[in-house]
Amino acid sequence: MTIQFNDETFRDDYSFHNSDWAIKRFPFPFHEDSYMYAVNMEQHRGGPAGSVYEKRFDVDEHYVAEMRDRAMVLADDPLRCQSLPHMTLAGWDLLELIMVSKSEDYPDLFELYRDGDQWRWVNKPLGIDDRFTFLDDTTLPYGPMEYITRQTQGDFCVLDQREGNLWMDAGMVTTQADWSLDFDIGMNFFEWHAPVPLAHEKGIFVRALKFLLNIQQGAPARRLNWTMTVNPLLDTSPENYHKWGIQKTTLTPENLGAKQHLRVELQTFFRLPRSNGLVFPIRCYLCSFQDLMTMPKWGRRLHRVVRDLPEELATYKGFIDNRPMMLDYLSQFDDGQPTSAGVWPDFEAEPPLAK
Amino acid sequence: MSKFEFPPSIKSRPVYGTLEARPGKGHLMIADAEGAEAILGIATPDLMAKTHIIYIPRGAGFTDQLRALNPAQFYEGPTYAASVQRIRRVLQDAHMGLQVYLTGTEGLMGQAQNEAMQAGIPHTAIQTEHRGSVARRMQCVHCKGITEDVETDPFQCSHCGLNLFVRDHYSRRLAAYQGVCIDAEDPGNVPAPKGIYE
Known part of the structure; x- marks a missing residue:
């Protein structure tokens, strides 16, 4: 299909919106009526046609607007994109991975022509047509990681692998769930996850690291993570928390359905061929509660998950104060009927709301 | 002590x-203030004959005792900032197998460890011992300014003036803990500061 790109904003007037197509393919993260941390990894080798899992790097109707927002974040704060000196080769690996994937997966939008190390990259939605020499930094307007991630939705952590650990040594991070690349750069896997409650005790990170260290070329993996965001704000950075934190207090019972968004991260993991690094794209999808409620199964389930979430997690995810108001809203969409297993909306099969 | x-x-x-x-x-051996006591605790004439001590007293009176150990080299610096050029020079000349000992406040150890890491010494090979003040070196995540010797939580950023709470999240690269705005969701509601470990 040809994608119609939205003209929309993720700040100020928040004109971001999801089409019916985008709601239907939203990566709802709860496969059952409750939630607890898990490694929950699976292979990233496609998925149902039209789903966000189908392509290696999903492109959707928000692409152009998200790239515009990223450029604004970087103009305000260039430290959101950093690469330690030994990570340049991994940046080229990433550029190649994205250009090859996108030109194969979306030939109507992206084209890549290679003649030895002389490359031409055409990005039609963003109006880019550049020629450069592969592995020659001087032939691109930015470093290779910054160049390609200014053209790709989602945050990118580029990890170095050494000493049996993964090190956050480069990244492009402008749509983050409240963590700072500038602070965390150079940390190992356990250190940058240090503030996460409960999961260390459950051995989650030890198991996850073991899995990630063994990811092979051509065998990427993926998982989902989630949090809550008031207003469709992509840049929920700690750097700007003193500016956006106040927005959490603007919820009312009347505006909650439109303002409160479920924020889902599709995290994928790819081995990089030359550097043996690992790239960890974190793609953010936002959906308002009122749009989610158009799927009766998701309405029932979201209510039960939010209601039963342990207090530590609701605190860590930053919505403990708003949880009672969220539950008042969500309970209207839970009639107590059972839900089918799995994340899919099952719109045709699930009974309509009986309330 | x-x-x-x-x-x-x-x-x-x-x-x-x-x-x-x-x-x-x-x-x-790089130390500040009461860190001198940790050096005094392990000093022997043999060890001192091969030791370069860099000491920042910060008002503590251990200089004469350290000097009396007869280290191969002894330097007293008025502040860490004044000493850092010398530390870099010493690390630049270091031979394989140099033993690095850091002791005193967290801010001193963190910054000196960072210099040693940049000189190619893995942080796991560097010995540390905390002595003296438990104050922290804090980075404001908002303006990026660093405030030294923070003793209370919350505290006011010495650069941008925001009221910050003291996190335990620590960056070796910055040699600092993270400070985050405490009243972002309720401007003006800043609890009375208390000691970090109270």
């Missing part, structure tokens, strides 16, 4: 040990 026992914390927070003399032909 008794040592402060830091409460258990998250995995990015540094853990300090107890200095011990290790074999080696070169030794670099």
Whole structure:
């Protein structure tokens, strides 16, 4: 299909919106009526046609607007994109991975022509047509990681692998769930996850690291993570928390359905061929509660998950104060009927709301 | 003097040990204030004959005692900032196998460790022992300014003036803990500051 790109904003007037197509393919993260941390990894080798899992790097109707927002974040704060000196080769690996994937997966939008190390990259939605020499930094307007991630939705952590650990040594991070690349750069896997409650005790990170260290070329993996965001704000950075934190207090019972968004991260993991690094794209999808409620199964389930979430997690995810108001809203969409297993909306099969 | 026992914390927070003399032909000891006592605790004439001590007293009176150890080299600096050029120069000349000992406040150990890491010494090979003040070196996540010797939580950023709460999340690269705005969701509602470990 040809994608119609939205003209929309993720700040100020928040004109971001999801089409019916985008709601239907939203990566709802709860496969059952409750939630607890898990490694929950699976292979990233496609998925149902039209789903966000189908392509290696999903492109959707928000692409152009998200790239515009990223450029604004970087103009305000260039430290959101950093690469330690030994990570340049991994940046080229990433550029190649994205250009090859996108030109194969979306030939109507992206084209890549290679003649030895002389490359031409055409990005039609963003109006880019550049020629450069592969592995020659001087032939691109930015470093290779910054160049390609200014053209790709989602945050990118580029990890170095050494000493049996993964090190956050480069990244492009402008749509983050409240963590700072500038602070965390150079940390190992356990250190940058240090503030996460409960999961260390459950051995989650030890198991996850073991899995990630063994990811092979051509065998990427993926998982989902989630949090809550008031207003469709992509840049929920700690750097700007003193500016956006106040927005959490603007919820009312009347505006909650439109303002409160479920924020889902599709995290994928790819081995990089030359550097043996690992790239960890974190793609953010936002959906308002009122749009989610158009799927009766998701309405029932979201209510039960939010209601039963342990207090530590609701605190860590930053919505403990708003949880009672969220539950008042969500309970209207839970009639107590059972839900089918799995994340899919099952719109045709699930009974309509009986309330 | 008794040592402060830091409460258990998250995995990015540094853990300090107890200095011990290790074999080696070169030794670099960097200390501030009460850190001098840790050096005095392990000093022997043999060790001192191969040791360069860099000491920042910060009002503590251990300079004469350290000098009396007869180290191969002794330098007293008025502040860390004044000493850092010398530390870099010493690390630049370091031979394989140099033993590095850091002791005193967290800010001193963190910054000196960072210099040693940049000189190619893995942080796991550097000995540390905390002595003296438990104040922290804090980075404001908002303006990026660093405030030294923070003793209370919350505290006011010395650069941008925001009221920040003291996190345990720590960056070796910055040698600093993270400070985050405490009243972002309720402007003006700043609890009375208390000691970080109270």
